[in-house]
Amino acid sequence: MRNWLLAIICVAFVSQGATAFAALAQKEKPVKKTPFEKLDADGNGEVSLSEYCVDTKGKPLEGKPKEAKEKTFKTYDTDNSNSLSAEEFKLKGKKPKAPK
Numbered sequence: 001m002r003n004w005l006l007a008i009i010c011v012a013f014v015s016q017g018a019t020a021f022a023a024l025a026q027k028e029k030p031v032k033k034t035p036f037e038k039l040d041a042d043g044n045g046e047v048s049l050s051e052y053c054v055d056t057k058g059k060p061l062e063g064k065p066k067e068a069k070e071k072t073f074k075t076y077d078t079d080n081s082n083s084l085s086a087e088e089f090k091l092k093g094k095k096p097k098a099p100k
């Protein structure tokens with residue numbers, strides 16, 4: 001009877017250990033976000049102007065730095081949808097200059 005109880009405790013302990021290990025493994029899994037995903041604060045797959053005009057800490061920009069970012073944003077937004085798709089973001093800065 002005692003051995004039987006011990007076996008149950010053993011199994012419970014081992015399964016708990018496995019769960020803890022799985023949790024640990026999941027924790028150690030690096031969550032790598034692309035720069036695009038970092039900017040896309042609401043995760044809708046597009047970076048809006050307000051999502052783009054933030055500083056490195058994610059705080060909204062004001063004044064001149066914001067204006068400068070807005071300008072860059074518009075050059076990246078090749079289809080003028082006021083949001084950057086992953087494709088536009090990838091090609092940012094590679095847009096050919098608009099003909100005069």
Ligand SMILES: [Ca+2]
Nearest residue numbers: 040042044046
């Ligand atoms: Ca977004």
Ligand SMILES: [Ca+2]
Nearest residue numbers: 077081083084
């Ligand atoms: Ca766009």
